[in-house]
Amino acid sequence: MAVDYSIRDGVAVITLDNPPVNGLGHSTRLGIVEGIERASDDASVRAIVLIGAGKAFSGGADITEFNTPKATQEPTLMTVIKAVEGSAKPVVAAIHAVAMGGGLELALGAHYRVAAPGAQIALPEVKLGLLPGAGGTQRLPRAVGLETALNMIVSGTPVPSEKLAQTALFDELADGDLLDAAVSFAKQAADRGGPYPKVRDRRIEHPNAEGFIQFARNSAAAVAKHFPAPHKCIDAIEKGVKEGFERGLAFERECFLALVQTPESRALRHAFFGERAAGKIADVPSSTPVRKIERIGVVGAGTMGGGIAMNFLNAGMPVVLLETKQEALDRGLATIRRNYEAQVRKGKLTQEKVDERMALIQPTLSFGDLAQADLIIEAVFEELGVKEQVFRQLDEIAKPGAILASNTSTLDLNRIASFTKRPGDVIGMHFFSPANVMKLLEVVRGGKTDKDVLATVMQLAKKIGKTAVVSGVCDGFIGNRMIEQYIRQALFMLEEGALPAQIDRAIETFGFAMGPFRMSDLAGNDIGWAIRKRRYREQPDLRYSRVADRLCELGRFGQKTGAGWYDYQPGKRDAAPSKLVDDMIVAFSLEQGIERRRIGDEEIVERLVLSLVNEGAKILEEGIAAKASDIDMVYLTGYGFPLWRGGPMLYADTIGLYNVERAMRKYAKQPNGEAWRPAARVTELAASDGRFNA
Template sequence: MNPVTYTLQGPVAVLTMNNPPVNGLGHALRSGIVTALDSALADPAVTAVVLTGGEQLFSGGADVREFGTPKSSMSPNLPDVIRALENASKPVVAAIAGHALGGGLELALGCHFRVARKDATLGLPEVKLGLLPGAGGTQRLPRAIGVEAALQMIVSGTPQKAATFAGTDLLDSVVDSDVVAAAVALAQQVVADKRTLRRLRDVKLPTAGADAFLQFARNSVKAAAKGMPAPLACMEAVADSVTQPFDEGLKRERAAFFALMSTPESRAARHVFAAERAAGKLPDVPSDTPLRPIAQVGVIGAGTMGGGITMNFLNAGLPVVLLETSQEALDRGLGTIRRNYENSAKRGKLTAEQVEQRMGLITPTLDYAAFKTVDLVIEAVFEQMDVKEKVFRQLDAVCKPGAILASNTSYLDINKIASFTSRPQDVLGLHFFSPANVMKLLEIVRGEKTAKDVMATALALGKKIRKISVVSGVCDGFIGNRMVARYGAAANALVVAGASPQQIDKAMERFGVAMGPFRMGDLAGLDIGWATRKRKAAEAGVPHEPTVADKLCELGRFGQKTGAGWYRYAPGVRDALPDPVVDELLAQYRAERGITPRKISDEEVVQRCIFALVNEGARILEEGIAVRASDVDLVYLNGYGFPAHRGGPLCYANEMGLFNVVRTLRDFAAEPGAFDWWQPAPLLLKLAEEGRTFA
């Protein structure tokens, strides 16, 4: 396939990029553009050139398939291509439809004129990959739309519709349709009018008042950077567009781009980018697997979780049959959903009409018979197997053939739940994270008999409701809660050994987690883990040995909801306050076990907590519970507040070096009385010995 199609429309050469799926600017396409441009410039019959991707798409930017390969930097590189367009002796017009993102927009900025369909999306999202635009975007965009608007666009990485830029030097024309025809017409008009070829590089930016604005912007960007170097690098590059000659600005931009490429933060961001695109793919489920239609959804339970799950589907325009056991509980749940939407309306995110439209999609009911017409039903009831059994036996009796039956369980065995029905092939887990209408993660739990089309449908539905979906196999706690249990155990062991909850939380928060393990436990509710530990001991037929957290629960301290857990909480305030009661309980717990508290460094806190996660993640991967290492990272990034700039636990372990991780784990495992789970996972040992990574 020719990466660039060359056609003539009268005296105008139309160069159409053709590199599916997003016209990624790989080496073949870059070479094709320059070759086609040279042909047009050499043909005396050609008076102007239009560069386009057709009526569907301009370019999504760099070809991610070439990341990390020699082709990504082979000549002509993107700056070479843009220089050729900019220095062309004949008018070059960009015809933009669909997306012009990253290098795609930089390519258009190198043309003399630009026409866009009004619904086209334009943006420079490189900051989200830990980078900055590296082909002149930070120098040309400020000259097209002004420094302030360009800075906001580049630092946020948020794309905008073409209609936003009507009347700026970014776009010469914004049209409703037929963007290629409009570009050809503009090219002919430019020739007829003998217009000067306009190069953005020649635009002079005003300097009056620039220093004060740039310093204000630096302070704002620094405050919002959250451990990522890219936003500040973007800031300085845009500042160069004002303070430096154009070519010097280009030189500095390119140097900053390559410097960022080598940072662990950028490697982490690129890892996450690739992970999100891989997560929805299962090796044994073809991409063309037919999907089951989902036109109506049922939800059991109108409490915090059930209400949040319901809102996901309402937001996507899907009607929901919402079941509760009493009218009082149903009314309370409906009231909470309405208040959530009305609060969104007060913040300007919804109109009053949209609130009513979404509420109108709910069919409240107290009767399971209302589920006869639903295509998918999700239960959000108590985490007890006998309760789940009653629910799924009723669903099996009333739901139509082919309806998907899903559990929102956080821990329980999906295979056992499926066995309560006559259709285990239709059963899976859809584990939402609380608050379900806010949290991005959705764990899709695949039972041993779950049908492939059910998995394909669930993954497609996850996209529709804008979740990051990760597939997990069946085990206690699946990927996320199984790992967090080990993380919590490591934190509990540290507090028994001598650290305070406050020290551990502060050390982990300095590392970058959204919330330390003890504050997180108080927020989630300590009674959840307590119940799980008692259940697992009963299933194993052994006495339950209470942890410190269990001792707190025995005192009725379940966390924020009871006003006390690891911390105490004043009424109506979520501030976590140290509590002498916890100090006394810890001292007593240590004394009963003959433990002399020792001084523990923050570095040891981080190592033990994070390496416990890494080791359990390796076991999850080895057992086939997770399809790929990057899926494990996505779960912890999107469900548990792991710092994005570190890319997830397994990505972080790669950066640390698996040899070093194994060596540290062995030290922990060799300590007197050490838990057996400190022993390095076999997969981790194998990768370290072979000098490989989780990637």
């Protein structure tokens, strides 16, 4: 049983004990109901306290029971709250650390609430595409007021208990021992006698409820147009305001059940669980010992190296930053400082914090200064010969047990590891630009990477706020290997009849943060050119459109040169369609003997997205990614795939693999059709009505 029952000075203490956050799983729910009944039947018990063991009061639903029969098995949370609320003896919820989701709804069902300072209070269901399903939309407005409750429910953002101290949510903020305070309060409540107050009986007071609700509705429409949950939250709150608690509660339940079925909620829940699953590696148990990482070395102070260093500075870790020339080192340090000062101007950081972080940097021109680093990350030019020089030097000077990491985005990590006498210590840490902002970290596991090295880097990723996804070794790993096929299709469509602005507009309307041509201009078209040149040498039979090469031959490398697929004004990032480029594309088609045709937006989106799906399926077949959700996390956190669609592999599941394969076979009949042979995994799932994400 995940609940402990004890009696203290005539007060029954029901302790939720389901680590790590006392999730309200079936055994916990059952234990609470049985504890209430036991206390009710015991004449020596005068009052009841609900409290959480360990780190929290309760974080809400037990995520291990999601999508299992236990999640809806009686007693449900609604039944538990009804038992708490209906108790003939006063029930006090003693809240510390965390009361979120169902945990807060449970507390709202108690007659009284005593809280410790600093407790995080939230109804975060909207972040899973849902709304509170056990009375939260009805009770919270009655406890904290309409405006505060609506803002909390629609945003899902936690609020510290001190900020709610003046509301009717808490009857007391406890300065000392929480249990002592709750037991004392419960005894006083019992002395006063009943009937005991119920949140549901309170009125929602507001001078202009209708006006405020409409204001909230307009605000939600502006920021949450792709997500139905915020709108349903407002609808449920409005129902309770206008028609009372019982009708509001029934409507809340209707909305909850409807939202569970929406593709948007499915996508958000997929992302929630996918992020947690990404950290679980089948052959690296959570008990794997990790190495001590206190001092970081970064080789290269350019855009990537400086951004990588900032992640560790932000976490309070000292960084030795190495460059080969003083000018480059000074430029890198100035960029880091400039990035921090921009945060100061925005009010996100204090000058004191900037000074603290800058003081953690040891700039150097000597490899010898990296000798005591526990982790050294190479962030130099993406060329194997350059990487070889760096890793041979690191192998000579790094202390035993130091982890040697490469930020390579495409190169063979096993080759890089072979440049050292310690391949077990070598791992890939592929950050995404800007490295101090982007959440994704591709962790590349080499053929000889030690398990404790992998476990250490995955743990460290959490410390610096990254979503880490493990990839095997292949050209481009997960993200860049897939994006290469996406770019190939975009270039083929230029040849066939589309123009950059149309392709970008179509995929951005679908929901991508940026289309392929705006993305290429931002990253630098010369980067893709270098990769294609390597492809021409290594895979001469692989067909690429040479239209992008023609662009690069004109020196149009993107934003950094003020001209790429688009034209850019000095100091601005606005992409203006270029007549020169459009004319060049049309002329190129003519030279190649290709008759241009009208390509619709639907075809553009289908070809771009399904190219990702097909390559993702091959990556799964080869074991480069362990699971489909890992691929989706790469694309949600690193490549701007729309969150409400859940990633390319979940999107394929949503439209059905039968339809995916049919589309691929259709495109295989067109020019450049050799790219559309369905992966074996696609064919297999299409035949069995299966899904990538089972």
